Amino acid sequence: MSFVGKNIRKIRTVKKLSQAAFAELFGLARPSVGAYEEGRSEPKMETLIQIAQHFGLSVDLLLTKELTVNELYHFDIFQEQLQQPAPAPSPVAPAEHPQNVTPLVYRNRALEYIVHHHDPAFVDALPWLQLPHQLTGPTRAFEVSGADMLLHRQGLRHQDIVLCSRVDKAQPRLKTGNVYVFVTPGKLLIRRLIERLENDQLLKLRADNPDYGSQELALSQALEIWEVRGVFTTHLRAPALLDERVAELERKVEELFERGLS
Numbered sequence: 490m491s492f493v494g495k496n497i498r499k500i501r502t503v504k505k506l507s508q509a510a511f512a513e514l515f516g517l518a519r520p521s522v523g524a525y526e527e528g529r530s531e532p533k534m535e536t537l538i539q540i541a542q543h544f545g546l547s548v549d550l551l552l553t554k555e556l557t558v559n560e561l562y563h564f565d566i567f568q569e570q571l572q573q574p575a576p577a578p579s580p581v582a583p584a585e586h587p588q589n590v591t592p593l594v595y596r597n598r599a600l601e602y603i604v605h606h607h608d609p610a611f612v613d614a615l616p617w618l619q620l621p622h623q624l625t626g627p628t629r630a631f632e633v634s635g636a637d638m639l640l641h642r643q644g645l646r647h648q649d650i651v652l653c654s655r656v657d658k659a660q661p662r663l664k665t666g667n668v669y670v671f672v673t674p675g676k677l678l679i680r681r682l683i684e685r686l687e688n689d690q691l692l693k694l695r696a697d698n699p700d701y702g703s704q705e706l707a708l709s710q711a712l713e714i715w716e717v718r719g720v721f722t723t724h725l726r727a728p729a730l731l732d733e734r735v736a737e738l739e740r741k742v743e744e745l746f747e748r749g750l751s
Contacts, residue, residue, distance in 0.1 A: 491531060492555040498526045500544055503561045515539050534675070538604055549597040590617045591652060596634035599677045606672055606713055620652055622719060627655040629715050631670050631677060637696040638668065638679055644697045645679065649722040653715030661714060663692070671706060672713035678706070679717070 501511050508522040515536055524530040532540065541548045550556070592615040594602045605611035618630050630650050638645035645651065645668075653670055656663065663669065663682055671678040671694075680694035683703065695703040 491552050493531055493537065493551050494526045494528050496551050496554075496556050497522065497540070499556055499561055500540075504544075514543065534600065538600060547597065548600050589622060590619045591622075591628040591630045592616070593618050593630040593650070594632065594677070596632040596648075599634070603672060603674065603677070603712070618650070620719075620721070622652060624652075624654045624718060629653050629655070629670070630721075631679070631715070633679065634677075637698050637701050638681075640697045640699070645720060646722060646724050649720050649724070651679065651717045652719040652721065653717050656714040656716055658708075658711065658714060661689075661708065663714070663716075668717040670713075670715040670717060671711045672715075673706070673710055674712065680704075680706075 497511070500506075501508070506514075508526075509519045511517075512519045512522045517532075517536065521530070521532075525532055537548050537551060540546075541551055592612050594615065598615075601611075602615075620630070622628070630652050633645045633647060633649040633651060636647055639647075651668075651670065656669070663685065665682055665684065668679065668681050671680065678694070680696060682692060683695050684693040685691070686693060686705070690708050692706045692708060693703060694706055695701075
């Protein structure tokens with residue numbers, strides 16, 4: 490259930506904005522704002538991102554939590570501002586990070602990353618993980634969302650962290666069978682490459698979980714491509730299906746042996 494309509498109404502209340510004024514802020518028709526607030530429709534993803542950025546909130550917060558007026562007053566963006574313009578901020582030198590550190594994109598910040606992936610200041614402000622690896626070139630860590638790449642309890646679990654190295658889009662060296670993170674305009678997509686079609690400009694991808702099926706992605710639609718090189722998980726690995734069957738056979742043989750001796 491989305492709470493975006495109720496939250497838009499609360500934001501208008503706190504900011505003392507009419508529906509028409511709110512609509513004007515984001516280039517919307519006034520009836521659209523009324524439809525959002527009444528739950529008859531929801532804003533497009535681009536509009537959600539604009540609203541979240543304008544009021545200093547996260548998209549995840551807008552969608553998943555019904556905010557109270559008191560909670561909204563705690564955000565700096567809703568406090569009364571001084572009339573004189575604020576001085577321009579001084580340039581900040583990029584932070585120096587130790588070796589083997591990687592920016593981490595949590596699943597609830599995926600949309601922000603899609604919008605700002607090209608901004609070095611945004612990337613530098615992400616959480617950074619120090620991970621044991623010897624990868625060269627830029628790296629990223631992404632938190633896995635969902636069970637798309639999980640089969641028979643093997644693969645990538647929800648909330649696992651995948652460590653990735655960048656693929657050069659100008660000369661993409663993509664290997665069939667490998668797993669990649671594709672940053673697309675709509676979402677972060679973690680999929681296995683099955684085949685390259687149409688002079689390598691069309692990628693056939695599939696999830697390891699057969700419930701999700703396969704899909705095609707034009708190479709031009711990928712804003713970034715990252716090859717998954719490792720995974721960090723808090724889940725203990727379940728035995729492989731073959732191992733389970735062998736273990737079961739061993740137990741049955743042992744039971745038969747014990748019965749023969751008795």
